[in-house]
Amino acid sequence: MSKKIITLLMAAAFTVGVAGVSVAAKSVKCEVKAVDGKTLTLECKEDADTFKAGSDVTVKAAKRRAIEGC
Numbered sequence: 001m002s003k004k005i006i007t008l009l010m011a012a013a014f015t016v017g018v019a020g021v022s023v024a025a026k027s028v029k030c031e032v033k034a035v036d037g038k039t040l041t042l043e044c045k046e047d048a049d050t051f052k053a054g055s056d057v058t059v060k061a062a063k064r065r066a067i068e069g070c
Contacts, residue, residue, distance in 0.1 A: 028046070028047045028048070028050065028051075029044070029045070030042040030043060030044040030045075030048075031043050031045075
């Protein structure tokens with residue numbers, strides 16, 4: 001009985017920890033200003049102070065819709 005309770009508490013703690021990390025990751029909308037080889041310059045209108053020089057970021061390309069015709 002004791003092992004089941006400990007296992008349940010550990011699973012709950014893990015779930016709360018994973019949820020906390022996903023909430024901490026914030027999405028900021030920016031506009032690409034310049035591309036020079038492997039260097040990309042972004043301009044963010046708000047929340048730009050959350051980034052530090054040298055930090056890793058993930059960039060997601062805008063989705064493009066297919067043009068359908070007759």
